[in-house]
Amino acid sequence: MTRRRRVPPAPLPQRDGVDPVRVRLPDGGAWACVRDHLVERLAAPPGLVDAMLREGRIVGADGTPVAPDAPYTPGAYLWFHRDLPDEPPVPGAIDVVHRDEHIVVADKPHFLATMPRGSHVAQTALARLRSRLGIPALGAAHRLDRLTAGLLLFTVRPEERGAYQSLFRDRRVHKEYEAVAAYDPGLDLPRTVRSHIVKERGVLAAYEVPGAEPNSESRVELIEHDGRLGRYRLLPHTGRTHQLRVHMNALGLPILGDPLYPEVRAAAAPDDFRRPLQLLARVLEFTDPVTGTAHRFVSGRTLESWSAYEDWAH
Numbered sequence: 134m135t136r137r138r139r140v141p142p143a144p145l146p147q148r149d150g151v152d153p154v155r156v157r158l159p160d161g162g163a164w165a166c167v168r169d170h171l172v173e174r175l176a177a178p179p180g181l182v183d184a185m186l187r188e189g190r191i192v193g194a195d196g197t198p199v200a201p202d203a204p205y206t207p208g209a210y211l212w213f214h215r216d217l218p219d220e221p222p223v224p225g226a227i228d229v230v231h232r233d234e235h236i237v238v239a240d241k242p243h244f245l246a247t248m249p250r251g252s253h254v255a256q257t258a259l260a261r262l263r264s265r266l267g268i269p270a271l272g273a274a275h276r277l278d279r280l281t282a283g284l285l286l287f288t289v290r291p292e293e294r295g296a297y298q299s300l301f302r303d304r305r306v307h308k309e310y311e312a313v314a315a316y317d318p319g320l321d322l323p324r325t326v327r328s329h330i331v332k333e334r335g336v337l338a339a340y341e342v343p344g345a346e347p348n349s350e351s352r353v354e355l356i357e358h359d360g361r362l363g364r365y366r367l368l369p370h371t372g373r374t375h376q377l378r379v380h381m382n383a384l385g386l387p388i389l390g391d392p393l394y395p396e397v398r399a400a401a402a403p404d405d406f407r408r409p410l411q412l413l414a415r416v417l418e419f420t421d422p423v424t425g426t427a428h429r430f431v432s433g434r435t436l437e438s439w440s441a442y443e444d445w446a447h
Contacts, residue, residue, distance in 0.1 A: 144196035150260030243409035283414025
C-alpha cells in the first residue's frame with residue numbers, strides 16, 4: 134500500500150483572503166532546473182517566471198525564496214501568490230447571519246462567487262469573509278451560483294469541514310429558494326419536476342435529456358402573483374448545476390434576469406450589475422453534525438423585481 138505523502142503547511146500567508154498557489158514538482162521530471170519546469174507547467178511567459186524568481190516571490194516549504202538557477206528536485210513543494218485578475222467590485226455587502234466557533238452563515242449578494250475560481254478570486258464570498266472576519270482557515274461547505282443571492286454555510290475548523298459538507302451530500306439540509314418569473318394561470322401548481330440534467334464542462338447552459346432516468350428533482354410552489362409576475366418557492370431535492378433555473382424554464386417560467394435560459398444571451402459587461410438573476414437562497418435548515426443544535430437560517434434579502442418591477446425591467 135502506497136503511503137500518502139504529507140503536504141507541508143503553506144509558508145506564505147493569505148493575501149486578500151486568497152491562499153497562495155501550491156505546486157508539487159513531479160517525480161521523474163527531466164527538467165534541469167525549477168525555472169524550466171515552471172515555464173512549461175504554468176504556460177507563462179518565460180520573462181514572468183524569471184521576474185518572480187528574481188524578486189523572491191516563489192518559495193519552498195521553509196519559506197526560503199527559490200533561486201533563479203535552483204536545480205529541479207522531484208517531489209519538492211513550491212508556493213507563490215498569483216497576480217490577481219482585475220476584478221470589478223461586486224456591489225452589496227455580504228451579511229453575517231450567524232457565527233460561532235464551528236460555522237459562519239453568510240447572506241451573499243448577487244454576482245458574488247462563492248469561492249476563488251477562474252477570473253473570480255478576491256471578489257468572492259470566501260475571500261471577503263476571510264479578510265473581514267480574520268479566519269484564514271474559513272472554508273465553504275457548499276456553493277451557490279455566482280448569479281444567485283442568499284445563504285451560504287462556511288466552516289471555521291478544517292477538520293470539521295467534511296462533517297458539514299456531508300450534510301449537503303446526503304441531502305440532510307432543508308433548502309428553500311425564492312424566485313420571480315412570469316405568472317401562468319393555466320399552470321397547475323404546486324408540482325414536482327423531475328428530469329435528467331446534463332451540464333458539460335465549457336458549455337454555459339445545462340440541458341435536459343428527454344426519456345433518460347431522472348437525476349434531479351424540484352418542487353415548485355406559487356407564493357403569490359399580481360396577474361403578470363409570480364413569486365415562487367422552490368424546494369430542490371437534489372443539487373444539479375443550474376437545476377432550479379432549468380426546471381423553471383422547462384415549465385415555461387424562466388426566472389427573470391436569467392442570461393442562459395431559455396437561451397444564452399450575449400454576455401453583459403463584467404461590471405454590469407443592473408439585472409441580477411431573480412433567484413434567492415432563502416432558507417437553510419439542518420441539525421448541526423458537531424453540536425447537535427437544530428439550525429434554521431433565513432435570508433434578509435428581497436428580490437427587487439417583485440417590489441419595483443417597473444424600475445427593474447427598464
